[in-house]
Amino acid sequence: MAFYFVQFLTGLASAASLFLVASGLSIIFGVTRIVNFAHGAFYMLGAYVAFTLTERFSGAVGFWGGIVLASLIVAVVGVIVEMVLLRRIYHAPELFQLLATFGLTLMVQDIVVLIWGPDDLLGRRAPGFKGAVDFFGQNIPSYDLFLIGLSPVVLGILWLLFQRTRWGVLVRAATQDRDMVAALGVNQKWLFTSVFALGVFLAALGGALQIPRDAVHHALDLRIIVDVFVVVVIGGLGSIIGAFVAAVLVSELNAFGILIFPKISIILVFLVMAVVLIVRPWGLFGKPEAAARRTPGLTVNPWRPLTSNERWLAISALAVAAMLPLLAGNYALTVGSEIAIFVIFAASLHFLMSVGGLASFGHAAYFGLGAYGVAFLAKAAGLPMIVSLLMGPLLGLLGAAIFGFFAVQLTGVYFAMLTLAFAQIVWSIAFQWVTVTGGDNGILGVWPEKWAAGPASFYWLSLGIAAIAVALLRVIVFSPFGFALRATRDSLLRSEAIGINGKRVQWTAFVIAGTVAGFAGALFAYLKGSVFPDSLGISLSVDALVMVLLGGVETVSGAVVGAIVFKALNIWLVSQTDLSKLVLGGFVVLIVVAFPKGIVGVLETIRNRRRSSSSKSSSPDSSLATSRIETAE
């Protein structure tokens, strides 16, 4: 009995840091609607800065002072980030802020190594909390007891802050209705900045408090960020008490999960998140999102099929691309094949995100399933390449059909998180089920047959499939189904009122996107000759998101350009420098600030501006656009 009690306390102690970081993320999201991917980076910075300070200042005052000072310093960094970067992009399309904070995260990973060196750092133990307390023969570290006591205190302070101060009232009001607060004449800028600072402070504090238990290293951010997303989503976005309960739930699941299912502890948390989201779509303590505001930034210019000139342009571009083997060597062709494959992958996510309005954070699952499908068919069943290539993606289709059914019941961030959870479950299975998938050692020897083995032939194969996939998705965009899908995205209310079964339409779109991603994965397996769990991983999902946003989420085929630019740059940077993350992150941040509509979005804006200025004189009704009223009454 004492054992279970101590195990419970241990879980509570683990919950403390998780709660601090998660509450910060939740507060920031609640007010600014920013999904702050950089929250893990601030956590890590907190740990690093606290390490430096506590090494320099001795004694209890030095230690505790160092922890608090470190959190404050990182909060100031957060304020600078908010003012310099995020303020510029609050009105950019949804998720663009996620892209910006993702870029920051990449940069911070390299920066901490540059500043603090590559070695794992062992911080000091907390003065006064070095030992353990004996509890019926079980030892409880006294620092754990300190952490257990700390979270309710922080929860209490936050509660007082939000309930008893004017600032707190404003923050709560802003969480419910941002526009109302603006209408009250509150300086929204500073409200956002202060909220961001508080959130970052909590993240940094969570990191700083880990130094007596953990090693400080440059992968801390990714280790915590996914867990924190899970906690925030289970608890309900914007709910601090929810973050608290979910942090405890997740930590206890870990603590007791390892006793019952020692081998599947990673999956367990994601399974719970998936179940919570299916049963309570807004998390345990969350409130239903107010009927989705009309997505700001949606372009007013309706999509249209290519004109015949543009079609010729696209065909010429394809023809030029097809001539690459005449000019370039084997390496360039292999890179070209890889880019073509990522064009397919990005286009499939773009279809779901831009046309369907469903931003998946776990799209790599279907890419990876396609790849594993091929690997199983080619290696285990020994089927010929063409058959494997056509049948392998069916595994992606199957996965998309099953997971998509549940995912499309949700919207917005919750949809994103459920797709993430599914992807993580699939990844964990591939990673840990060694007997079937080979675990992280993957499945080797999936090489193309002779006819496709040469770099030029494989390049043509990839390019051809990419062209077909992109063209097909474009056709679907302008098909009756594509319009039904866009109708569902634009106005759920109206589409339902004209007889459209939105969920079924979205589910179909999910399956289409998953299948196309599966084809990309199938080709990828043959390109690399092997399949690893990486091809299902978060970083691949995030890469795809970045490609779509980079190309322009409001365009028909921006993802094609986004994929080419991002992948080419990525491959080049990885080849040229060990600091590829710093450069790539900086590039992403720059793009976000300079071209918030993405590359293709910017090009279209320029073209439309030119077109409208040339047609202005001839248009009698140009006043119509200015007399438009946003909402009634």
Next chain:
Amino acid sequence: MRRSYLLGAGLAIAVAGMATSAMAQEIKIGEINSYSLLPAFTEPYRKGWQLAVEEINAGGGINGKKLVVISKDDGGKPADAQTAANELVSSENVAMLTGTFLSNIGLAVSDFANQKKVFFLAAEPLTDAITWAKGNRYTFRLRPSNYMQAAMLVEEAAKLPAKRWATIAPNYEYGQSAVSVFKKLMSEKRPDIVWVDEQWPPQGKIDAGPVVQAVAAANPEAILNVTFGADLVKLVREGNTRGLFKGRSVASFLTGEPEYLDPLKDETPEGWIVTGYPWYDIKTPDHDKFLKAYQAKFNDYPRLGSIVGYQTIKAAAAILTKANSTDPEKLIAAAEGLSMPSPFGEITFRKNDHQSTLGAYVGKTALKDGKGVMVDSVYRKGSDYLPSDAEIEKLRPKD
């Protein structure tokens, strides 16, 4: 340094036509590692091979040709490692590929080498598969494998009186195969042993408190640890505070390597049986020479990665020198059975499985001046801890 400076100055004043002839005087090796993902391990490794390149070129290069290493980062992703391998082979025309740290990346590059018929000398990956189950004729491996490390640990661990054992290992292929080999070899030597608990924390994400509690609850007499890096730090801290290691023996993979031992500082647990690299305790002429050169060049002490990086390029150079060609088949012929000196003494690349006989030091952890060290270390030759030729025959696929 001076030599290369002179060489550089000579090149600078040379006309373009001469530059092309200088190119022909180079032999290029392509090197791939997880520099951005695992800088703590790959930085010392990089220093090691840089030292080797310098020494080789100072000694006249490869049969008179200058050795150039072109190094690429793989970001810890097998797919990116393959892209890099492709670039090195297709664009840079390297004579061979070397490097890699993670097992899955080693395997990916090995498979690539087999497919494209390129010589590959794997430096650090530990997985047994790379020389056995998924071995191929183009791939050689330097570092002692998972199996060898396990066999070395078992030799000491079997002498312990402990009968009740628990294991803690990261839940992926490396951890799983380390545990299974250790269990198998241990049970062969000590049929009386019972395995009372297994913990499989996710790699890089150990929730150390509950794991320590759970192991303690099973009340083992001895523990096998396979975790490393930040996971190990957390495990040791929780274990120390909760008294898990008190009165229990621990056998631990790799923990004596400075990469893993040094971060533990004054919290290093004492008396663990570990494999590792006690650079401060090795008193052989071969190692002295390496140590002096390394410290002189980098003003830092070597880690195990330094040894691996250094010896990888030394071995590559020895193979290239003997083959006197860049033809992969000739390189294979040259490498098979080739013996060469190393800081750890003479090593040989075995013909049957392409594994080098580089060994490891086995000893016990101890605290000295607030730092973790290995004491009572003994060098174990790799050749003594490999299965018989007949067994290898069964393990490796036919070429």
Next chain:
Amino acid sequence: MSMVPTLLSVENLSKSYGGVHAVRSVSFSLRSGEILALIGPNGAGKSTCFDMLNGQNTPDSGRIKLLGEDTVGKKPRQVWRLGVGRTFQITATFPTMTVRENVQVALVSYGRQLFNLFGSTANYARDEAGRLLDLVGMGAYAERPCGELAYGDLKRLELAIALANQPKLLLMDEPTAGMAPRERVELMRLTAEIAREKSIGVLFTEHDMDVVFEHADRILVLNRGSLIAEGTPEQVRGNPQVRAIYLGEGLVYDARHREGAGA
């Protein structure tokens, strides 16, 4: 009029939220071609009533019959398939499409082509969409982006969308809200014309009494969830209870008088 079949019949419709009766035992019926107004002060239960008719909300008790078919428990899209068109108080259209495409989507749905993946929408029922737009006076705007329409035009577009399934019943929630006075009259005249011509029953809620008394054949008055009066505009205007609670504040209206003044 009594020979015309009953299109919609509502019996004892009730809905309460946490003990508050939003709608209490409301019964009424509507015939084809008839224009029925549902009025009442804010919070009287009009919107709740509407949402239940449309399928967006489920009543606690009561029956709704549309052409003899029970619609309680049906989803809005199923109710739509029975021939009910709907417009919203705050317009709901597809801002990223052109005006014509907005109507075409509805026609696609009506033609059960929603899962046609490879056809071309541009040519689907193009003329039919054009006819509907002409009908509501939006033909000239067909190729305009919907997102840049003036509000009054959006309301007319919504009407065109609502007519796409050749409805038997139109549910219009505050059809003229947010419009300029002149546009209001115009839109309702248009609606009435179409309704009479195509024999469509219209149920609408409205705050503007000009519109109500001008166009409604009959008026239902809701107060605190209950129906307090029902009848022709004259009857309702003369009802002292209605005057007391609703029309008392200077809103008494004489259609002829106003119309004369306008002319």
